[in-house]
Amino acid sequence: MVLEIVVMIKQVPDSQEVVIDPVTFTLNRSAARNVINPADENAIEAALRIKDKVGAHITVITMGPPFAESALIDCMSRGVDDAVLVSDRAFAGADTYPTGLTLAACIKKLGKYDIIFAGEESTDSSTGHVGPGVAEFLGTDQASYTSESWYDNGFVYAKRELEDGTEVVKMKPPTLITVLTNANDPRRATLRMKIDATKKGIKTMTLADLGMPPEWVGLKGSPTVVKSMKAIDEKKREGKKFKLEEIPKLVDELIEKKIISI
Amino acid sequence: MVGLINAVPPENLEDFKNVFVFIELRNGELSRPGLEMIGAGLNIARKANEKLVGIIIGDNLEKLADEAGSYGCDIVLGAEGKDLKEFRTMPYSHIIGEFINEFKPNILLIPATRNGRDLASRVAVKSKAGVTADCTELDIDLNGRILLAKRPTYGESTLAEILCRRHRPQMATARPGIFKIPEKEEGRTFQKDIRKMQIPEEMMGKEIIEFIPKKSLDLTAAKIVVSGGLGLSKPQGFAVLESLANEIGGVVGASRPTVDLGWIERDHQVGQTGQSVRPDLYIAAGISGKIQHIMGMKLSKNIISINTDPNAEINQYSDYIINDDLYKAVPALTEEIRRRKEAKK
Numbered sequence: 001m002v003l004e005i006v007v008m009i010k011q012v013p014d015s016q017e018v019v020i021d022p023v024t025f026t027l028n029r030s031a032a033r034n035v036i037n038p039a040d041e042n043a044i045e046a047a048l049r050i051k052d053k054v055g056a057h058i059t060v061i062t063m064g065p066p067f068a069e070s071a072l073i074d075c076m077s078r079g080v081d082d083a084v085l086v087s088d089r090a091f092a093g094a095d096t097y098p099t100g101l102t103l104a105a106c107i108k109k110l111g112k113y114d115i116i117f118a119g120e121e122s123t124d125s126s127t128g129h130v131g132p133g134v135a136e137f138l139g140t141d142q143a144s145y146t147s148e149s150w151y152d153n154g155f156v157y158a159k160r161e162l163e164d165g166t167e168v169v170k171m172k173p174p175t176l177i178t179v180l181t182n183a184n185d186p187r188r189a190t191l192r193m194k195i196d197a198t199k200k201g202i203k204t205m206t207l208a209d210l211g212m213p214p215e216w217v218g219l220k221g222s223p224t225v226v227k228s229m230k231a232i233d234e235k236k237r238e239g240k241k242f243k244l245e246e247i248p249k250l251v252d253e254l255i256e257k258k259i260i261s262i
Numbered sequence: 263m264v265g266l267i268n269a270v271p272p273e274n275l276e277d278f279k280n281v282f283v284f285i286e287l288r289n290g291e292l293s294r295p296g297l298e299m300i301g302a303g304l305n306i307a308r309k310a311n312e313k314l315v316g317i318i319i320g321d322n323l324e325k326l327a328d329e330a331g332s333y334g335c336d337i338v339l340g341a342e343g344k345d346l347k348e349f350r351t352m353p354y355s356h357i358i359g360e361f362i363n364e365f366k367p368n369i370l371l372i373p374a375t376r377n378g379r380d381l382a383s384r385v386a387v388k389s390k391a392g393v394t395a396d397c398t399e400l401d402i403d404l405n406g407r408i409l410l411a412k413r414p415t416y417g418e419s420t421l422a423e424i425l426c427r428r429h430r431p432q433m434a435t436a437r438p439g440i441f442k443i444p445e446k447e448e449g450r451t452f453q454k455d456i457r458k459m460q461i462p463e464e465m466m467g468k469e470i471i472e473f474i475p476k477k478s479l480d481l482t483a484a485k486i487v488v489s490g491g492l493g494l495s496k497p498q499g500f501a502v503l504e505s506l507a508n509e510i511g512g513v514v515g516a517s518r519p520t521v522d523l524g525w526i527e528r529d530h531q532v533g534q535t536g537q538s539v540r541p542d543l544y545i546a547a548g549i550s551g552k553i554q555h556i557m558g559m560k561l562s563k564n565i566i567s568i569n570t571d572p573n574a575e576i577n578q579y580s581d582y583i584i585n586d587d588l589y590k591a592v593p594a595l596t597e598e599i600r601r602r603k604e605a606k607k
C-alpha cells in the first residue's frame with residue numbers, strides 16, 4: 001500500500017521584489033512576481049525526501065486564483081505526482097478559518113492521506129495557522145516547526161525546533177507536519193519533468209465539488225475582519241556620525257542617555 | 263475534532279465573559295512569554311471590569327498556581343496530570359477546548375511562541391472562532407467588549423487592526439517580548455481551581471521520544487543585541503562581536519547570509535525569517551540593511567550602525583553611525599567600555 005502524501009502550497013508575492021511605498025509604508029504587491037511561499041518549497045522537499053526513501057504518491061494542493069496553476073506545475077516538475085487547484089470566486093477574501101476548512105474539504109475529497117505537509121507560515125499573511133487548522137478539521141495529530149521528518153515502519157517521525165531545544169516526536173499516520181523555512185535545500189525542476197508535468201496537467205476543484213454552502217467560505221465565512229491599516233510610526237532617527245577617535249564621545253552619550261550602564 | 267463545519271457565531275454574546283490567558287510553562291516553570299500574557303490580559307480585564315483567568319496545564323501545579331495568582335490572576339484554572347507534563351497539541355487543545363465550553367471566555371490570549379501558535383490555531387477551529395496572530399497591541403472596546411487586536415503586517419511596515427465581532431472567544435496570540443510582566447504581589451487573594459485529569463491513551467497523540475535542550479538563546483529578551491553581517495567577511499569575525507557583547511552585557515545577533523553560510527547558529531538570526539527584536543540598543547556591524555533584516559530590528563529603541571559604506575541603507579534607520587571598518591570600530595568600542603568599567607572600580 002503506497003504512502004499518500006498531500007502538500008499544501010500557496011503562491012505569494014516575491015518579497016525580494018515587493019517595493020515599499022516611502023509615503024504610506026505599505027508594500028506595493030502588484031509590482032511583484034508570484035512565487036511559491038518559501039516555507040512551502042521546503043515542505044515540498046520534505047515530502048520528496050520521504051518519497052525518495054520509502055516511495056510515496058504525492059499530491060500538491062493550493063487554494064488560489066487560476067494563475068496559481070504555474071506554481072503547481074513547478075511542483076510537479078520536481079517530482080510531485082498530482083496537483084489540484086482549488087479555485088472559486090467564492091473563496092476570495094478568506095481568513096485562516098475558511099482557508100483551512102476549504103483545504104481540509106479538498107483533502108477529504110482526495111481520499112486516503114497519511115501525511116499532510118504545510119509550510120510553517122506564509123510570507124504574506126504569516127499566521128502559521130492554516131496548517132494546524134487543517135489538522136483540527138480532519139482530526140489528525142500534528143508536528144509544527146519541523147526541521148526534519150521521516151517515515152519508518154508505519155510511523156512518522158519529526159524534529160520540532162523549539163525556543164529551548166529540539167523535540168523528536170513519533171506519530172501514527174495520518175498526521176500533519178509544518179516545515180520550517182530553510183529546513184532543507186529544495187531541488188529544482190528539470191526541463192524534462194517540466195515538459196511531462198505540463199503534458200499531464202493539473203486537476204481543479206470548485207466550491208460545488210467540495211459541496212459546501214458559499215457562506216461557509218471566503219470573506220463571508222471569515223470570523224476576523226481587518227478594521228484598519230496604518231503605517232507604523234517610524235521613530236525619527238538622527239543618524240549622528242562618529243569617527244573612530246570619537247568613540248569615547250559616543251560612549252559618553254550612551255551612558256548619559258542610560259542606553260548602556262557601566 | 264470539529265469536522266468540516268464553518269465558523270458559527272454563538273447566539274448570545276452576553277454569555278461570554280472575562281479575559282482568559284494561557285500561561286505557557288517551560289521546564290516546569292511559568293515562562294516569560296506566559297507571564298507577559300498576564301500583563302496583556304490584566305490591562306484589558308481591569309478596563310472592562312472583568313476577571314483575569316490564567317490557564318496552566320502540566321504536572322504539580324499547586325505552587326505554580328500560587329505564583330500565577332501573585333502576578334495578578336483573579337482565578338487560576340489548572341489541568342494537572344502526569345501525562346500533561348510536556349506540551350502536546352492533542353491533549354492541550356482538548357483541555358482548553360473543554361474549558362472554553364464550560365467557562366465561555368470573552369477573550370483568550372495565548373503567547374505567540376512556537377507551541378503557543380501550534381495550540382492557538384487548533385483551539386480557534388475547535389471553538390469555531392477566529393484568531394489574530396502575533397499581536398503587538400491589545401486593547402478592548404467597552405462598547406460590545408470587542409478585542410482590538412493589532413499586528414504588524416507587510417514586513418512590519420503597517421499595523422493592521424483586526425476584530426472578531428461575532429465569534430467567541432475572541433482569540434489572539436501575542437508576540438513575546440512586547441507586553442510587560444506585572445509586578446509580583448505576594449499574598450494577593452485569588453481563586454484556585456486545579457483539576458486532576460486523566461487523558462485517555464488514544465487522545466494523547468504524538469509521543470515525545472527525545473528532547474535535546476539547547477543553551478536557550480532568547481534574542482527577544484536581550485536588552486542589547488550586537489549583530490554581524492557579511493561585512494565580517496569570515497566566521498571568526500563573530501568572536502570580535504562576542505567580546506563586545508560580553509563587555510556591554512548583550513547577546514550576538516546575525517544577518518541571514520552569515521547563518522546560511524554556517525558562520526553562526528540559526529537562532530541568532532534577526533529578520534523576517536529570523537527573530538524580531540526590540541532591544542534598548544541594537545548594534546549592526548557589517549550589515550547593509552536590506553528590508554528583510556530591517557523588519558526584524560527597526561523597532562529597537564536605539565540603533566548603531568558600523569559600516570564602511572557611507573551610503574549603506576542601514577544608516578537611514580540608525581541613531582548613531584560609525585562609518586569605518588568594523589574590525590577597528592568594534593574593538594575600539596569594546597576597549598572603551600572596558601576602560602570605563604576599570605575606572606569605576
Ligand SMILES: Cc1cc2nc3c(=O)[nH]c(=O)nc-3n(C[C@H](O)[C@H](O)[C@H](O)COP(=O)(O)OP(=O)(O)OC[C@H]3O[C@@H](n4cnc5c(N)ncnc54)[C@H](O)[C@@H]3O)c2cc1C
Nearest residue numbers: 491492493517518533534535536548549550554555570588
Ligand atoms: C524571503 C527572504 C527572507 C529573508 N530573511 C532575512 C532575515 O530574516 N534576516 C536577514 O538578515 N536577511 C534576510 N534575507 C536576506 C536579505 O535580503 C539580505 O540579503 C541580507 O540581510 C544581507 O545580509 P548582510 O547585510 O549581512 O550582507 P550584505 O548585504 O552583503 O552587506 C554587507 C555589508 O557589510 C559592509 N561591510 C563590508 N566590509 C565591512 C567592514 N570591514 N566593516 C564594516 N562594514 C563592512 C558592506 O558595506 C555592506 O553594507 C531574506 C531574504 C529573502 C528573499
Ligand SMILES: Nc1ncnc2c1ncn2[C@@H]1O[C@H](COP(=O)(O)O)[C@@H](O)[C@H]1O
Nearest residue numbers: 008009063118119121122127128129130
Ligand atoms: N491558500 C492556500 N492554499 C494552500 N495552502 C495554504 C494556503 N494558505 C496557507 N497555506 C498553507 O499553510 C501554511 C501556513 O500559512 P499561513 O497560515 O497563511 O501563515 C502555508 O505555508 C501553506 O502550506
